[in-house]
Amino acid sequence: MDGITFQLFAVQLFTGLALGAIYVLLAVGLSLIFGMLTVVNFAHGAFFMVGAYAGYTVFQYIPNFWLCLVVVPVIVSLIGIVAERFLIRPLYGRGIDYPLLLTFGLAYVMVELVRITFGKQGLPVDTPELLQNSVDIVIGQFPAYRLFVIGVTALVLAGLWLFIEKTSFGLIIRAGARDPQIVRILGVDVGKVWLIVFGLGTAIAGLAGFLSAPMQGITPEMGGSVLIIAFVVTVVGGMGSLVGAVIAGLLIGVVESLSVLLFPEAAKVSMFVIMAIILLVRPQGLFGRAGLMS
16 A cells, blocks of 8 residues: 555545446436336346447447437337337336346346457457546646546436436336326326336436446457346435435445555455345445335
8 A cells, every 4th residue: 555645545436436437327227227117227238338339339420428328228128119119018017137137147148248349359349539638636647538437427426316307207207116006096197107217228328338338348258247237226225215326336336446545455246245234234225215206
């Protein structure tokens, strides 16, 4: 730990926030789907990976990063909508194990399709030219792209909060998360709600994959490791809690980043240590599952 200055510590802290922002997007999408549909989506990491490859593909034909930022979530959302409507929906009511196993198999199919299409080797992804520089953040220089990722995450979370808290459809989502039967009795088309929620959750996962690509490159297996992290974050925050997903995602990102600086040997297991401690103290996670936006 010798030679670690305050400036280095602070920059590493911001690095953790950027990493945590990706984890937040992943966990929010996962929690949104679980909170409304009670589906443990094991294909969530695969949708993350598809987002990265979709961005890479679209950029080959339309070399405009900003357009890809909008198009990629739409593409992944459409794939998610098809999967929910024709694969997952027929299994509702048969127990939580059936959708879990189906999404587990779906993840393998998606990974193999990407391997067949793009090959097994990883692909590098360039940082957008406008965001390749560093920015002075008082405590030191920090990559502009990582600040951009933090900013996009904040905007997505703000938009999601407004959508769920301030719109009539958001009210239906919150009510459905608490008692789907009541929503049916009131005459709401629950199938339409499920479709939109699953599409929204997968769109956010795809966006996270696209944003992470310039920081780590892309491989067909990239969804596997982040799926584990997404579940750790979701469990720590509380299954079904979006607020918990946000706080836990940032916490895990910062802890992992600072572990690399202070105790590199423990960097890979630090998140599991945090999860174990929190579950011992509070088995339901930091925010439990009192409701979708609890």
